[in-house]
Amino acid sequence: MLRSAVVLLSAVLMFAAPAEANKVFVTNERSNNVTVLDSQSWEVIATFPAGNRPRGITISPDGKELYVCASDDDTVRVFDPETYKELHTLPSGPDPELFALDPSGNPLYVANEDDNLVTVVDVKTRRVLAEIPVGVEPEGVAVSPDAKTIINTSETTNMAHFISASTYEIEHNVRVDQRPRYAEFTADGKKLYVSSEIGGTVSVIDLTASEPAIAKKINFAVPGILPEWLQPVGVKATKDGSRVFVALGPANRVAVIDAAKDEVLEYLLVGQRVWQMAFTPGEEFLITTNGNSNDVSIIDVKEETVIRSVQVGEQPWGVVVAPY
Amino acid sequence: MSKLPLTLAVFCAAMLIALPLRAMEVKVAVLRVDRVVGPPISRLDAPPADLGFAGALLGNEDNRTTGAFTDTDYTLKTQAVALDKAGAALDALKAQGFNLITVIAEGGALKALSDQAGPEVLLLNAGARDETLRDVDCRANVLHVSPSRSMLSDSVIQFLMWKKWTRILLIHGSHPEDTLLAENYRKSAAKFGAEIVEEREFVDTGGARRTDTGHVMVQKQIPVFTQDAEDHDVIIAADEAGVFAPYLPYHSWDPRPVAGSAGLRPVSWHAAQEAWGATQFQRRFEKLTGRSMREEDYQTWLAMRVIGEAVMQSGKTDPASVRAYALSEDFELAAFKGQKLTFRPWNGQLRQPILLTDGRVTVSVSPQDGYLHQRSPLDTLGIDAPENACHAFGG
Numbered sequence: 182m183l184r185s186a187v188v189l190l191s192a193v194l195m196f197a198a199p200a201e202a203n204k205v206f207v208t209n210e211r212s213n214n215v216t217v218l219d220s221q222s223w224e225v226i227a228t229f230p231a232g233n234r235p236r237g238i239t240i241s242p243d244g245k246e247l248y249v250c251a252s253d254d255d256t257v258r259v260f261d262p263e264t265y266k267e268l269h270t271l272p273s274g275p276d277p278e279l280f281a282l283d284p285s286g287n288p289l290y291v292a293n294e295d296d297n298l299v300t301v302v303d304v305k306t307r308r309v310l311a312e313i314p315v316g317v318e319p320e321g322v323a324v325s326p327d328a329k330t331i332i333n334t335s336e337t338t339n340m341a342h343f344i345s346a347s348t349y350e351i352e353h354n355v356r357v358d359q360r361p362r363y364a365e366f367t368a369d370g371k372k373l374y375v376s377s378e379i380g381g382t383v384s385v386i387d388l389t390a391s392e393p394a395i396a397k398k399i400n401f402a403v404p405g406i407l408p409e410w411l412q413p414v415g416v417k418a419t420k421d422g423s424r425v426f427v428a429l430g431p432a433n434r435v436a437v438i439d440a441a442k443d444e445v446l447e448y449l450l451v452g453q454r455v456w457q458m459a460f461t462p463g464e465e466f467l468i469t470t471n472g473n474s475n476d477v478s479i480i481d482v483k484e485e486t487v488i489r490s491v492q493v494g495e496q497p498w499g500v501v502v503a504p505y
Numbered sequence: 506m507s508k509l510p511l512t513l514a515v516f517c518a519a520m521l522i523a524l525p526l527r528a529m530e531v532k533v534a535v536l537r538v539d540r541v542v543g544p545p546i547s548r549l550d551a552p553p554a555d556l557g558f559a560g561a562l563l564g565n566e567d568n569r570t571t572g573a574f575t576d577t578d579y580t581l582k583t584q585a586v587a588l589d590k591a592g593a594a595l596d597a598l599k600a601q602g603f604n605l606i607t608v609i610a611e612g613g614a615l616k617a618l619s620d621q622a623g624p625e626v627l628l629l630n631a632g633a634r635d636e637t638l639r640d641v642d643c644r645a646n647v648l649h650v651s652p653s654r655s656m657l658s659d660s661v662i663q664f665l666m667w668k669k670w671t672r673i674l675l676i677h678g679s680h681p682e683d684t685l686l687a688e689n690y691r692k693s694a695a696k697f698g699a700e701i702v703e704e705r706e707f708v709d710t711g712g713a714r715r716t717d718t719g720h721v722m723v724q725k726q727i728p729v730f731t732q733d734a735e736d737h738d739v740i741i742a743a744d745e746a747g748v749f750a751p752y753l754p755y756h757s758w759d760p761r762p763v764a765g766s767a768g769l770r771p772v773s774w775h776a777a778q779e780a781w782g783a784t785q786f787q788r789r790f791e792k793l794t795g796r797s798m799r800e801e802d803y804q805t806w807l808a809m810r811v812i813g814e815a816v817m818q819s820g821k822t823d824p825a826s827v828r829a830y831a832l833s834e835d836f837e838l839a840a841f842k843g844q845k846l847t848f849r850p851w852n853g854q855l856r857q858p859i860l861l862t863d864g865r866v867t868v869s870v871s872p873q874d875g876y877l878h879q880r881s882p883l884d885t886l887g888i889d890a891p892e893n894a895c896h897a898f899g900g
Contacts, residue, residue, distance in 0.1 A: 276785060294785040295792070297570055316574065317567045318785055336782065336839065337810075338571040339817075354574045356817070359839035360782075379839035407882065409844045 203461055204262060204503040205468055207477055208235035208249060209494025215249065216493040217265070218468075220461050220502060223479060223491050229265035232258045237279040238499040242286045246304070247501070250277040250291070257291065257302070262503055272309050274300045279363075281322040281331070283346070290331050292319035299333050301349065311349045315342050321375070323364035334361035334375055341375050341386065343393060353393050357384040363457075365416040365425070367440070372396075374425060376413035383413050383427055385443050397443050399427075399436075406432050415457040419464055419482065426467055426480070428455040435469060435478075437485050449487050451478035459500040470497035529577045531568070531822045533812055534603040535561045535631075535805055536594055536618075537585040538610035546751045552799075557609045557631060558583040559794040560802025564809025566793065568816075575817055581809075588614055592621055599626060604824050607631050607808040609801055612638055619644040627824035629811065631804035636689065639852045640888065643895035646824075648831060648853040650807040651800075656887035657771040658689040660859035660871030661741065661764050662697045663885070667873045670738035671699045674731070674761070676753070677743035679708045687743040690765070702735040707749045727756035734759065741765040768863065771871070774803030775862045780870075783841040807840060807855065814838055832898070843870070849884070852895040856883035 202221035208231060209216060215235060217227040232251030239248050240262065247260040250273065257271040257280070273280075274293035281290050288310055289302045299319055301311040316338025323332040324346070331344040334357070341364060343353040358380020365374045373386040373393070387396040401411040412430035418440060419425075425438040434448040435455060452471025459468050460482070467480040476490045477497060537557050545551055553559070565581040572579055582603060586594045591610065595618055598606060604626045608615055612635030619628055623646070630638065630649040638644075639653050665671065673694060677687035687704070694701050707730065731740070731753070740757055742765040744750035750767035762768060776787060776797035790798045790806075814837075815830040816822055830836055832853065837845040842858045849856060861869045876885040884890075 276788075294782075295788050317570045318782070337567055338574070339814075339839070340571070340574060342574075351574070359837050359845055379845045380837060381845075409882065 201462070201505075203505070205459070205461075205477075206238055206240070206247060206262070206501050206503070207468075207470060207493045207497050208238045208499040209496060210234055210236055210472070210498040211496035212494035214494050215247075215260075215265075216497070218477070218491060218493075220466065223489060225491065225493070227265060228494065229260070231260070232256070236498045237277065238501045239280065239282050240501050240503055241282065241304075242284065242504060244503050244505045248280070248282070248289065248304075250280060250499075252276050252278055257289070259304075269307065271302050271304060271307055272300075273302065274298060274309075274312075279320060279322055281324045283324055284326065284328050290322045290324065290333075292322050292333060294318045294320065294336075297335070299331070299344065313344055313349050313351070315344075315351070316340050316354075321361060321363040323366055323373070325366055326368060326370040332364040332366075332373060332375075334364055336360045336362070339377075339380075341373070341384075341393075355384075355386055355393050355395060357395070358382045358398070362414050363416050365418050367418050367422055368420040369422060372440075374416045374418065374427075376416050376427060378412045378414055378430065381408065381411050381413065383416065383425075383438075399438065399443055399445065401427075401429060401432075401436055401445060401448075403429075403432060403434055403448050406434070415455075415469070417458045417460060417467060419460075424482070426458060428458055428469055430454055430456065431473075433471075435467075435480065447485065449478075449480060449485065451480075451487060452476045452490055456497075457499045459502050461502050462504050468500050468502070470500050472496045472498060529575075529816070529820075529822050530580070531572075531577060531605065531812065531816055532580045532582070532601075532603050533561075533565070533605045533607065533809065534598045535581070535583045535607045535609070535808075536591070536598065537583070537632075538588055538591045538608070538614045538618075539585055540588060540611060545747055546749075550747075553796055555583075555794065556799060557801040557805045558585075559790070559796070560798065560805035561607060561809055563790050563793055563802075564806040564813070567806075568809055568813035571813060571817060577816060577822075579813070591618060595621055605629075605812055605827065607805055608633075609805070615647070616642055616644070619647045622646055625824065627828050629808035631801065631808045635685070636888065639854050639893070639895060641894045643852050643897045645853075645897040646828075648811070648828065648848065648855070650811060650855045651804045652773050652857060652859060653854060653887050654686055654689045655692065656854075656857075656859060658686070658693040658765075659696065659886045660771045660861065661769070662690070662693040662699050663871045663873040663876055664769070664861055664869050665699055665739060665764065666697050667869075667875075670762070672735075672737045672739075673699055673701045674734045674737040674740045675701045675704045675743065676707055676731075676740060676749075677704065678746050678748050678750075679706055680746035680748070682745040683743050686745050686766075690741055690743055702737050705730070705734070707744070709746065709748045723752045724756060727752050728758045731756075732758040737761060739764055740768075742767050769861050769868055770864070771859045771861055773800045773857065773859065774798060775800070775860060775864070775867070777862070777865060778841070778860060778867055780867065781841050781843040786841050807838075807846075810838055810840065811855070844883075847881075849890070851890045851898050852893055853898060854887065856881060856886075858883065859886060 205218040233253035237250035316335025318336035321334040358377035360379035383399040415428035427436040453473035609632035612633040742750035744766035819830040
């Protein structure tokens, strides 16, 4: 009797929870800390110091290590996502801004803007495995779903470099518009989206032919907003391949794109200077960092509406959600 | 007998392998025409020997890094000459195959060089600010990457309007360039609705600019010079010759802020700028050259990047193609100013935001919010197409 009651109660609890509560980590570039939110209540549950000028942030696939680019410390700081204690640092090269983790959790690919290099760091041995010369001011880094290709965008050379993850050699270069910031693969690995902040476009690169080639450039237009302020930065694609979201910086909008046609469906009003974004694991929600309004906006992905905003630290920059 | 053809064949094969198929070579020169001037009022402003060359060096490095991915090689030659040797230097550069030449010179010298260079050469003006070079005296073979005086004066007045400091005491120097700059401030004030309530001329009487305990005299002179002026909110100094403006702040009779040639200065660049990714750019420059970046360096870097971008996007290296691409609607350049820079097709002037600095930080950036234009807010700075009398660009 008791046992069945427990089973029943457990079953009720399981169904009652619509989505798991995950920790959301937001780097605050100016206040030098990380804000932790709960993805169910959207309350701030903790704030912890993260070094000087924290920007890029990611988490290991097992959810045990949180990586933060502490740009002004010239290092990547590694934190325990449970205790928020700093575990150790990783050699990153100077002024790390953005990075990407191999899908297996190792190695970490870091863009070093000052030295025109992508640094490959073994997160276990904490050693630099390779330094790959790329274009001027490397910025965005992405790893293909099959882990075979690393993408790096270089802001002044204005290219997406396709780097072999086995040889660390550049295999292809694709010219994109001015100041490419972020690269995002579709889950099937057939397309790559590259945002160009100053060019004001997102390049859609087709990866199904023998050589990568630009299939389309997505332009943006919002009534009442000067075209100069439509500056695409963060890009996120849903796993089902239906939608791509693009953060438009000082335009304070996130563009919703139909990924089948690569056309803009609508623009969602978020906070000021929207920068980077992250999905919750089930892709129910998309969180955007808004650098000039010191908050994050929460987008309901299915409804394509902004459901709320939450105050965080000063000048929020990067965001990642714990997988568990 | 049979050995020679074989050697030749091997040699030819080696040549074929050594030469990449699409290799392009771009030769760019920077010609700096130096004038004889006294030391600046502040020794912090003394020009380094590699003024302008250092910026070109960074631009060339950036182009070479990019060129490595597109089989394009860039060569840079920098040369400083006295005014009377400028013409001969231009001829020598042409003879050496340089037909993309960045020039840092005063307006008169640039005009003479552009007339001498001919249509087979493209000059990029990284120095002269003269309005006439973009107007009645414009030349088809010159693109201007340095801002004009009216772009600078407009950027200051827009900021003063935003501050509601609309009553201006204009103090200008006695040199011809000061007179031109003062005229631009008058036009800018009229354009945006500020009022110049009074003008005074600070006459350069010659003599040493630096004397021991000179500040004692300045502390007595400047208050008297600025005494009994009409009610004003701000002083604008038009002192391009660099004779008196730095003495105005703190010494004026009325406690008023100073803008223009001292105090809040309009610049194309300064070494403390950090927004829009500029920190990395400043660091790359400092690492390469061992000093901080000046306006002339930013402007030569811009010139190199204009060439690099036009070559990469058009796939052509000849001056006519570089010019045509730069002036086309496809051209855009990211240059650490928060928006793309493009050329005005009617006179070859590069559109760009202007930084307003107190010498320590960026105080503001013009164009100011709310100044709108049918093409681009950047066209609220400087003379616009309808007022422009340049015809060399087909206008």
